[in-house]
Amino acid sequence: MPSVIALENVVKNFGSTRALDGLSLQVAEGQSHGLLGPNGAGKTTSLRILLGLAAVDSGTVSVLGADPWKDTAQVHSRLAYVPGDVVLWPNLSGGEFIDAIGRMRSGFNIERRNDLVEAFELQPKTKIRAYSKGNRQKLTLIAALACDVDLYLFDEPTDGLDPIMAEVFRQQVHHLTALGRSVLLSSHVLAEVEAVCDQVSIIRTGRLVESGSLSQMRHLSRTQLIVTLQDMAPDLPGMHDVQRDGHVLKAAVDAPSIPDIMGSLVSYGIEAIEVRTPTLEEMFLQHYRDDDGS
Amino acid sequence: MSTVITSSSAWLALARFRLRLDRLRIASWVIAGVVLTATVASTWDSLYPTAQERVDFAATLQAAPALTALLGPLQAPTSTGGLTTWRVGGLSVLMIGIVIVFLVIRHTRTDMSASRTDLILSGRLPRRSVISSGVVPAMVMSIGIGAACALALGASAGGWISAGIYGLSVAGSLVLFAAIASLIAQAVNSSRGANGIGVLVVSLAFVLTAIGNTRDVSALAEMTPFGWMAKASPYAQDMWGWAVLPFLVAGVVMAVSLAVASGRDVGSAWTTEGLGRERAPAWLSHPQALIWRVDRGVIVGWFIGIFAMALFMGYFSGSLTEILAENPQMAELIARLSHGEPSATFTKLILVFAALGAAGFPISILVRTAVDENEGRIELMLSTRMSRVQLLRARLAEVVVGSVLLLMVVGMGVGVVSGFFTDSRPSALSDGIGLAMVSLPAVWFIAALTALIVAISPRLAWLGWLLLAWCVVVGELAPLMNLPSWTERLSPYWYSPEWPITGDVWQSIAMTVASAVLMAMSFIVFARRRIPH
Numbered sequence: 001m002p003s004v005i006a007l008e009n010v011v012k013n014f015g016s017t018r019a020l021d022g023l024s025l026q027v028a029e030g031q032s033h034g035l036l037g038p039n040g041a042g043k044t045t046s047l048r049i050l051l052g053l054a055a056v057d058s059g060t061v062s063v064l065g066a067d068p069w070k071d072t073a074q075v076h077s078r079l080a081y082v083p084g085d086v087v088l089w090p091n092l093s094g095g096e097f098i099d100a101i102g103r104m105r106s107g108f109n110i111e112r113r114n115d116l117v118e119a120f121e122l123q124p125k126t127k128i129r130a131y132s133k134g135n136r137q138k139l140t141l142i143a144a145l146a147c148d149v150d151l152y153l154f155d156e157p158t159d160g161l162d163p164i165m166a167e168v169f170r171q172q173v174h175h176l177t178a179l180g181r182s183v184l185l186s187s188h189v190l191a192e193v194e195a196v197c198d199q200v201s202i203i204r205t206g207r208l209v210e211s212g213s214l215s216q217m218r219h220l221s222r223t224q225l226i227v228t229l230q231d232m233a234p235d236l237p238g239m240h241d242v243q244r245d246g247h248v249l250k251a252a253v254d255a256p257s258i259p260d261i262m263g264s265l266v267s268y269g270i271e272a273i274e275v276r277t278p279t280l281e282e283m284f285l286q287h288y289r290d291d292d293g294s
Numbered sequence: 295m296s297t298v299i300t301s302s303s304a305w306l307a308l309a310r311f312r313l314r315l316d317r318l319r320i321a322s323w324v325i326a327g328v329v330l331t332a333t334v335a336s337t338w339d340s341l342y343p344t345a346q347e348r349v350d351f352a353a354t355l356q357a358a359p360a361l362t363a364l365l366g367p368l369q370a371p372t373s374t375g376g377l378t379t380w381r382v383g384g385l386s387v388l389m390i391g392i393v394i395v396f397l398v399i400r401h402t403r404t405d406m407s408a409s410r411t412d413l414i415l416s417g418r419l420p421r422r423s424v425i426s427s428g429v430v431p432a433m434v435m436s437i438g439i440g441a442a443c444a445l446a447l448g449a450s451a452g453g454w455i456s457a458g459i460y461g462l463s464v465a466g467s468l469v470l471f472a473a474i475a476s477l478i479a480q481a482v483n484s485s486r487g488a489n490g491i492g493v494l495v496v497s498l499a500f501v502l503t504a505i506g507n508t509r510d511v512s513a514l515a516e517m518t519p520f521g522w523m524a525k526a527s528p529y530a531q532d533m534w535g536w537a538v539l540p541f542l543v544a545g546v547v548m549a550v551s552l553a554v555a556s557g558r559d560v561g562s563a564w565t566t567e568g569l570g571r572e573r574a575p576a577w578l579s580h581p582q583a584l585i586w587r588v589d590r591g592v593i594v595g596w597f598i599g600i601f602a603m604a605l606f607m608g609y610f611s612g613s614l615t616e617i618l619a620e621n622p623q624m625a626e627l628i629a630r631l632s633h634g635e636p637s638a639t640f641t642k643l644i645l646v647f648a649a650l651g652a653a654g655f656p657i658s659i660l661v662r663t664a665v666d667e668n669e670g671r672i673e674l675m676l677s678t679r680m681s682r683v684q685l686l687r688a689r690l691a692e693v694v695v696g697s698v699l700l701l702m703v704v705g706m707g708v709g710v711v712s713g714f715f716t717d718s719r720p721s722a723l724s725d726g727i728g729l730a731m732v733s734l735p736a737v738w739f740i741a742a743l744t745a746l747i748v749a750i751s752p753r754l755a756w757l758g759w760l761l762l763a764w765c766v767v768v769g770e771l772a773p774l775m776n777l778p779s780w781t782e783r784l785s786p787y788w789y790s791p792e793w794p795i796t797g798d799v800w801q802s803i804a805m806t807v808a809s810a811v812l813m814a815m816s817f818i819v820f821a822r823r824r825i826p827h
Contacts (some may be wrong), residue, residue: 052675073681081677086670089588093570103579104678125569129343129484
């Protein structure tokens, strides 16, 4: 599948600070891709480079087959962007803002705009000055979602939204991916990425730590095993962080070793067993811990 | 009791924090007050060295009611202090009064709009502390300027008691405007709106006083702080009471303002936010339209303000021009204020000044691009099909065309009104427009330099305003301050041709070409740099 976004070894410095340190990132067409990282990891800088707002110091960038720094107009005519942190014009009404920004993008669809206003329960006549933070966030979301483009870029899109509205947003992203559109969503909220993205890239201090589908990443990471045995078993190959408490054995298990370990444990008499696939949160922490260790 | 102490120390910390935010701003205005007072005081000895000349000068003023209206009655013509307070008192309180209003709004309504007050009030402080601490920088600046003016005046003109009364008058008037501004901040729900109403109130007080002075409706003049300044009569009758009066009134206004702040919801206003449009109008669909839509409030404000100023100036210019022809002494004073050219008319003096003011228009529009960048809107706009070139071009189009129209409005306002007063001069309208329009290349040049500054980095935007301040200093104050004459050549206005145009205008053409080159450079710079910078 062709890539809609391809960053190769991108380095970006701000003075003496290195924001991106050889970042590589691939988003395939039709993918819903989550860009995960803690604050200051380089998520927003990556998005600005993808938009052609900042040039790279080294490395290559391709968005929708073009260089966003050089062919900005061509790239922008096929994408819509929701910024993470923006102060909107206070004296415009919400409806005016959505229309004005939407019309300056490609494929602004008025029926879709009206449907979105309804779905997000927005009062479009209100002046932006009088909106709450969450309602302002809805404005930039609607102005992007109402446009039929090939690529959507979201920077912390559910910031300020209540859980019900965050769910509306998730449905809208599913709607986009069902239509075959590509989405890149940056977030530090793991649940959000888990709910809407099929691919995830984790970045930290300007570098890609891990990238893959959620199932792949779960496969790569360790499963938490809690088993009650009649006879205590010894450490088996593939077990880590083993704890024993009476008849209960707790261990982190490498995913490929699970069949062998289970086979061996049977002979020790399994009374109860609990297996947990790691949440993204746990994977996330694991990556950081590993990174710190190296 | 410990709560009281803690709360008051919290208030002190907040007040100190606000002062700290504006320490440079306050210090520069106080210094400006000293420099202006001392410079003007130093001019009289060379202009009118003897007491007889000064008495003659006062007599000529009788024939110029417009000047009396503008500056108030000259009550102590023989003393340098009397002449100085008459010359700069009202005008500096008008100018600094507007700055004081902005300073109060900045620390009150702007904080409310940005929800900073909620953060402050979540601590130990009562609701009214938004207002009581918000006026602190303005109050400190008012008193600082009053003290600075008194010291500068006493040192250069003597008469310490009179200088003290003058200082009290200045400080009291400014304190009163600060108190009024704190009420306006609670009444109007946007900073820009509150600033506008504040400017209106201060200007209206000045205009009422001017009308009172001319028509000899002293009751009208006595209603305003400007009138009270004249009543305090430093170097003549030294009336302490009139100098203290504005403080008393300010105390009452402040008490009302604090009571209002205690009794109402924080951030509420008497104006309610009306509903806007459900859909954007059809024309709002391309970059130029969006930029116009978001800038038009500021643009319309400039045109209304400049037009009102032009009408006011036209009135004085009209009634003075005739007198000057018969009055060499007055002509000499005016000439000294206008680049030392004896042939200069008062209309010309006024229009050069108005053209300087008009350059504030392109600066205020172009720095909006820097604000857009700081607040993240530029990223949003540039993520659409709007290009960097389109964005900058939209603002430059407003500025290039707007400067032409603004100078036309200035020239027409001054021309029509001054022509109305002196119907012997049917060419007043064309003269007004011509005198204003000769400054167009200079205004464009300032606009182009500001565009380049904003294109380079939003952090440099303040340099645009510095540029204008520089032009005011070398253009208007250099002759007064006896700066070397070459400094005047460092202002684009120096190269504006005379009106009616007699010689060649290659300097204007060169300046226009230079503006175009600077604008082209700003496009190149803006297209190549990282955004936000």
